[in-house]
Amino acid sequence: MGALSLCLVTDRHATRGRDLVAVVGECVEAGLRLVQVREKDLSPAALLALCRPIRELTRRAGARLFVNSNVEVALEVGADGIHCPHALVIVPEDAPGLSVAVSVHRPEEAIDAQKDGAEFVVFGPVYDTPAKRAFGPPQGVERLAEAVRAVSIPVFAIGGVTTARVPEVRAAGTAGVAVISAILSADSPALATRRFLEALG
Amino acid sequence: MDNPLVLGGREFRSRLIVGTGKYASNEIMRDAIEASGAEIVTVAVRRVSLPGSGQSILDFVDPKRYTLLPNTAGCYTADEAVRTAYLAREAGLGDLVKLEVIGDARTLFPDVQGLLEATKTLAREGFTVLPYTNDDPVLARRLQDAGAAAVMPLGAPIGSGLGIRNPYNIKIILEGVTVPVIVDAGVGTASDAAVAMELGCDGVLMNTAIAGAKDPVPMATAMRLAVEAGRLAFKAGRIPKKLYATASSPLEGVPDWAP
Amino acid sequence: MQITVNGQAMEVEDGLSLEALLARLGVRREFTAVAVNREIAPKSAYPRTRLRDGDRLEIVHPMGGG
16 A cells, blocks of 8 residues: 655644744645645735745645635646635636646545546545534545545545544545644644654655 | 724724614615714625626615624524625625524524534634624633634624613623623613613624614614713713612701701 | 526526626626535636536625624
8 A cells, every 4th residue: 555645735824823834834844745725715916925935845845736726826826736625616627737626525526526627636524623613524434435436536535634543544545634733733733744744654 | 082992903983883684774774874873884694686786785885984794694503604704705895793603593592502613613714703692601701712802792682672681691791701792682772772881891783773763863873872871981980889878968067947 | 507596596508607607697796705505606716617517506795684
């Protein structure tokens, strides 16, 4: 079994007051190779301003950058891809030169995403997580495994994933894990990144 | 000169917040809001009637003049309330939100669990959350801890006009939290608003009391005066309550009328 | 394909963008927002958001309320 991938999804409200770009920089230095800039509440201009330095530091380390929903910003900074929710999917032809990753909550949505040309999907929330508690109970590992079986593109697990849970999601067949606060809110995001990479390796 | 009401880092002179619902006409609504002196005005988020662009309430409530406070009225779960808040923000209505998560259709009392959950989620995401809550001081503390920018305990059920049913709880809430306390719901007439302010509340929010009055525009004026009067009285420091009389006129020097 | 807009069923052409639908419905840009299948559609993404069969849209704006 090969190593699983690690994706950091950003949330500038989850850094416990630290500068997001600096924290992402620390994680990339610690070995992170895939970043998704989410920040759904930023204006396009502010999103662009945030993505520029993140593109710089990811580019230098050979890490991939996905930008949430805004194709113009993704193209402007030279991102590797665009990430969108299943409900608002963007098809590759509308995102020229960019890969498309899709967030899904059900196996059926993963199938749709593959049909729509997604490179990979992010399935969740697998476990209980404060950020998603308001939206209902988590999907669970069984559903994650169903989603993995339903498609041939990589499926990442998101939502309450910790290093302790990696064996379980690995057994479900995921290609990787996506995390937010497990890294961003940690005392040392760099150390948390290294711990994840060890567990996933 | 009173210090301002501070919500989400913004300062407001008026401590009266008014709603825009249930008015007989948009013109009366506009005039009543003007008479109330309110700077913050609540709105609901509802489906556009299609096809397209009919009249908008914002043709009568100038968003450049008033601070809009979108509410999540009609939401019974945290999920619904959070999504409604997102919609309101995307619609350009700002990031202040009057958070309602309703637990019961007849009383419109809040669903406490849902309210706390939604407060946490929205506060994390940068909203200035003003939760409509009940008069439980423990819940008020929890809401503050969850990141609420103020707490808004009801005086009585929405639209009931029963006034401040439990002033003692409101006082305890005032002692227990550091964020502004704004009585929201239940005000029936001017004295209710004055009572809320005399207790030490930082503001009062009302809709039906003005919109449903026989004559909303003078009632709006009355409410403005009541909030100001109650605030002045609170700051001036009332006399204590006593069971027996203490004469106001001196006891010495009373003329002797005995024959 | 069939979509639902504010509770009403509608027949529209495949691959219609959200931008085009809103223009067709005469929806004002200012002070309105759209959710597609419960997800808020960012305004900047309207032109590239393609609707699909079965999508449920909510188009909202502020109205009177307390």
